[in-house]
Amino acid sequence: MKTLKIAIAMGALLISGQALAQKAGQTRADAQAASAKKFKNLDTNGDGKASPAELLAFMTKAAEKRGETMDQAKVDRRFKRLDTNGDGSVSADELAAEDLAKFDRADANKNGVIDADEAAQ
Numbered sequence: 001m002k003t004l005k006i007a008i009a010m011g012a013l014l015i016s017g018q019a020l021a022q023k024a025g026q027t028r029a030d031a032q033a034a035s036a037k038k039f040k041n042l043d044t045n046g047d048g049k050a051s052p053a054e055l056l057a058f059m060t061k062a063a064e065k066r067g068e069t070m071d072q073a074k075v076d077r078r079f080k081r082l083d084t085n086g087d088g089s090v091s092a093d094e095l096a097a098e099d100l101a102k103f104d105r106a107d108a109n110k111n112g113v114i115d116a117d118e119a120a121q
């Protein structure tokens with residue numbers, strides 16, 4: 001599967017949530033693709049759902065990369081925000097909804113691309 005191969009190749013870049021920081025020139029489609037890859041990293045057992053334990057592992061790894069620690073309360077809050085349908089797991093769509101909302105906030109002039117001045121903010 002081509003997309004899976006790409007996801008594995010890009011995986012190392014996307015461990016951290018920071019990897020999704022908006023960059024100049026990034027399109028909404030890029031943001032969507034990056035979110036899908038992030039989900040693959042998050043869903044370590046590959047069942048298509050991110051469990052609280054998977055989110056904890058993901059966020060802990062990202063925090064360690066920044067030399068920080070992660071606390072359970074923070075993970076719990078994040079999980080609640082992500083799990084918008086409240087079924088106890090985070091789907092790729094739920095993650096994408098958050099990531100695309102972030103993109104849309106950064107894309108101030110709503111042209112579907114992060115312009116240089118928008119990326120700088």
Ligand SMILES: [Ca+2]
Nearest residue numbers: 043047049050
């Ligand atoms: Ca999973």
Ligand SMILES: [Ca+2]
Nearest residue numbers: 083087089090
């Ligand atoms: Ca859910």
